[in-house]
Amino acid sequence: MTWLLNTLLGSLRIGVTEAFKADKDSRKINLGVGAYRDENGKPYVLNAVKKAEEILRTSNPDKEYLPITGLPEFTKAAIKLAYGAESAPLNENSIAVTQSISGTGALRIGGAFLGRFFPSAKTIYIPTPSWGNHTPIFRDSGLEVKQYRYFDKKTVGLDFDGLKEDLKNIPEKSIVLLHACAHNPTGVDPTPEQWKVISNIIKEKQAFPFFDMAYQGFASGDTTRDAFAVRYFVEQGHQVALSQSFAKNMGLYGERVGAFSLVTADPEEKSRVESQLKIVVRPMYSNPPVHGARIASTILNTPELNKEWEGEVKHMADRIISMRERLYNNLVAQGTPGEWGHIKSQIGMFSFTGLTTPQTKTLAEKAHIYMTADGRISMAGLNGHNIDYFSESVSKVVKG
């Protein structure tokens, strides 16, 4: 009955959010959530989303099933956003795509597709560390999961030498998972020059790049800039797979809007791949939910709404960047021991602070500040009301 015991033990582990909820102190801060919060620490529904919902409400759409691969207007717009309007395979009609249950579902479809059809050893290499759900998603898809070095604890930056060495040593024709931008959990991304080197190594190894793009627009505030790696790889002739999520950049977390796509050789191969994608999806959930895809499609396909949305993505990204600046300035002004430049240079929603597990524990117990034990914080949980208290508390715990 080990399985039953493990289930019970699993349910006893208290998560960051549960501990936060149980804390009654008015100064408490939750930096564990992977969702954007506004200046008042509240969930944020984008204006573009509200307007799209209003358009949908007045058009009174039906609630019929979608096709297995989803809403065509949505999937078409999603791949245009990711690959760019100028993309050669996009314009040649060679990108196979299916709607998915957000980014997680896209990774799961991709994993299952590769698990079934990838011609050589079904091993996927993911960075260390990576988003906690990558390993279980790919393992459950029938792939073997291995790691390549990514993060250097000493510099709190990219371990580029380790990454290169590990990728050069993977067996030929392996699958490599790459975070397209705003790496979770570290907030450390390769530079454009480093992406070029990675692209060359992957080409030499005849490896297959699988991009996870959960934060397009969220990293820099610019959806084009954040798509650099994906577009560069495609320009270099890689046939990439791509997972897209609209959870963060449209704030559509619970609507579960995403897409899985794969660059193929030509329109004929594209239709064969799409047929196989249908065979993968059909027994999983038959067809995807309609409402969120309609919202995203309305935003992406209505020029004024699209413009407003791009502005809101930039607003969210800029607010996070301004919190990074303030946190850095506060920590330095308070004479906090250590080098804090990484707080400013890291990208996206998350920051690996470099705080140790005992320090995170002290922050929870003494200052009512909650984050994951690895010292990762969601920058979106910081705002004008709590940033000074947070910085002082961190400074205090680091000074010991």
Ligand code: PLP
């Ligand atoms: N990939 C990464 C790196 C993530 O951080 C997340 C969410 O936190 C996802 C994928 C999937 O998110 P969702 O399924 O909500 O789109």
